[in-house]
Amino acid sequence: MMMRLLPLPLLLVLTTVNAQAAMHWESVPHKVTMAHIRSAPQMFRLEDGTGASARLMQPDLAVHPLPLAGDGRVTIKPDGKEYFHVLIAERDTPSGHESAIRYFHLFGRPTGVSPERVTDARKTALEIVPDPLPREHWSYLSNHSFEFVLRFNGKPLADHPVTLTTSNGTELTLKSDANGRVRLTFPDDFPEVHPGFMHNKPAGFTLRLAHVSQGKRYLTTLAGDYRTDPAHWQSFYGGVLVAGGGVLLGGFLGWRLRRRGASGKGRMK
Amino acid sequence: MNALPWWKNLSVLRKIVQLFSFVFLVYGSGVVGFYAADKLSKAFPALACAYDTKTADYCVLIPLQHQLGHLLGPAIKAGAVGLMTLIPLLTTLGTFLLLFVLLNKAFCGWVCPLGSFQELLGLIGQKLGLRRRESLGDGAVDRIRPVKWLMLGGLVVVFPLLSGLGFVDHALGDPFCKICPSRIMTTLFTGHVNQLYLDTSSPTYMVLSILGDTLFGMILALGLTLRQPFCRICPMLAMHAIFKKIGLVRLVKNYTPRCEKCGLCAKACPMDIREIHTSQEKDILFPDCTLCGRCVEFCPDKGVMAMKYAVIPIKVSDPQYFKHRNKAQKSWENANLIAWLSRGKAKTAKAS
Incomplete structure (x- = not known):
């Protein structure tokens, strides 16, 4: 409530400063060969997570405690359950409560539970919910917009600031609408872009949300990766031009076929 | 002669x-949900596209290419082909077959979005007066027929497998999807233009995007004047042909000597299957058939041709139906822009 009374520039500074200290999940890059893409474990690290406890929510909504290594690392081996898993970390602080969430995909057998139920499930009191998550064959992309819902105790947080920081150095603050919904356009902030998805490493992002309720300060983060906008090497107008060429070619072929038909050549007997 | 009620007209029902x-x-x-996990089967026997964010299901060719390219190829290369490699592939084929057995090749003629889109183009062409009535010549049909097998073998099986084995570029891991006109068509229908592009990231991607865009453009133009241009080379048609014996929908013919002189069935066929006219076999479900049922509709002899669901007849040829249907077809074909303009000109000339 107090934060809403602060002037916006000060609010932005405060949220940014607070956000930078916030606990969040980061992926740990490791090489996986194509042959082992389905069976390879995934590695993550909980940054600034001293004193936090972690757990894993599986695609069938089962939740298991997750032991953290000394440096906050966790290695998740494929558990045979397909689709979105959720890393959840929580800790109590002198002023309130902190949490960190990250969604990731593992191969396996379908569980019969819609990922919609995984995102809907209440994981922490304060939560940033991707709505929707980029499904299979899709990912978060720069220059593309994706929506998130800010929730506190399961209810949407309307008109509330949320801060984005990226590993490429961008920081920006957005506000939720009356339904607690935030539309985020990922910044096209990759310092170097090479043609092709395979030649560009994804960047990390963290969305940070703070909320004060009954004198208790809640802070949560949602982390993930986003990739370079393919428009850097895929031209829409080029595509239209080529398709236009195809129309002309098809028109010519059609005209030839009609002429052959009219002259009786190739007509069905 | 009373007009044929719409609910008795097989073409209208289709x-x-x-x-x-x-x-x-x-x-x-x-209806089904946004996520891949929510989809109907993820191995659908028609060209429903995963690139379409609003789709209810995915075409079987997508997981087939991915499993051959990302799973089987690398496993062969590593010498580690086991049950875990084969189970996803068998699950995909099994799911496809479970659905396929229900409708057989009718997935092409009744369900496929790209097939319907091409029929819509044909309808527009016909109403503009562009539609040609003649079928493709025998020679052209014979030359085109093997292309669907090359598309299935080369683009759906061989290139993904070679990509997984590391013999060809990774860009060839799912080459059919890269050139599939349904990818561009369905995404455009949902208001997304992100699948119509010229990709300059590598020579292979560029060639694939040029092929895909050109093919899409050609279908737009050819579809106005030629019946089902892409269906003739579609790898799904070839895949259906492999399993057509197990499908429950059948196309049967009771050959009579009158068939020799007729041939209306072959003329009605949008895929130009002349063999339905000449064949003396009972089973006339040919590899190119899309089970649209037009041959049965336009057969003028009672009980000579029939579409059956297992043993139950769905549509049997009938002279009365033929008369009505033929009349309806003629009046439908005569109602087009060029005929209307010609009639207008003739009236003006007569008046002056």
Whole structure:
């Protein structure tokens, strides 16, 4: 409530400063060969997570405690359950409560539970919910917009600031609408872009949300990766031009076929 | 002679099913759910596209290419082909077959969004007066027929496998999807232009995007004047042909000597299958057939041709139906822009 009374520039500074200290999940890059893409474990690290406890929510909504290594690392081996898993970390602080969430995909057998139920499930009191998550064959992309819902105790947080920081150095603050919904356009902030998805490493992002309720300060983060906008090497107008060429070619072929038909050549007997 | 009620007209019924299928497959995520896990089968026997964010299901060719390219190829290369490699592939084929057995090749003629789109183009062409009545010549048909097998073998099986084995570029891991006109068509129908592009990231991607865009453009133009241009080379048609014996929908013929002189069935066929006219076999479900049922509709002899669901007849040729249907077809074909303009000109000339 107090934060809403602060002037916006000060609010932005405060949220940014607070956000930078916030606990969040980061992926740990490791090489996986194509042959082992389905069976390879995934590695993550909980940054600034001293004193936090972690757990894993599986695609069938089962939740298991997750032991953290000394440096906050966790290695998740494929558990045979397909689709979105959720890393959840929580800790109590002198002023309130902190949490960190990250969604990731593992191969396996379908569980019969819609990922919609995984995102809907209440994981922490304060939560940033991707709505929707980029499904299979899709990912978060720069220059593309994706929506998130800010929730506190399961209810949407309307008109509330949320801060984005990226590993490429961008920081920006957005506000939720009356339904607690935030539309985020990922910044096209990759310092170097090479043609092709395979030649560009994804960047990390963290969305940070703070909320004060009954004198208790809640802070949560949602982390993930986003990739370079393919428009850097895929031209829409080029595509239209080529398709236009195809129309002309098809028109010519059609005209030839009609002429052959009219002259009786190739007509069905 | 009373007009044929719409609910007795097989072509009208088919168009209603096509419209419903198109809407469901292109926009059906609102019904089944957004995520891949929510999809109907993820191995659908028609060209429903995973690139369409609103789709209700994915075409079987997508997981087939991915499993051959990302799973089987690398496993062969590593010498580690086991049950875990084969189970996803067998699950995909098994799911496809479970659905396929229900409708057989009718997935092409009644359900496929790209098939329906091409029929819509044909309808527009016909109403503009562009539609040619003649079928493709025998020589052209014979030359085109093997292309669907090359598309299935080369683009769906061989290139993904070679990509997984590391012999060809990774860009060839799912080459059919890269050139599939349904990818561009369905995404455009959902208001997304991100699949119509010229990709300059590598020579292979560039060639694939040029092929895909050109093919899409050609279908737009050819579809106005030629019946089902892409269906003739579609790898799904070839895949259906492999399993057509197990499908429950059948096309049967009771050959009579009158068939020799007729040939209306072959003329009605949008895929130019002349063998339905000449064949003396009972089973006339040929590899190119899309089970649209037009041959049965336009057969003028009682009980000579029939479409059956297992042993139950769905549609049997009938002279009365033929008379009505033929009349309806002629008046439908005569109602077009060029005929209307010609009639207007003739009236003006007569008046002056």
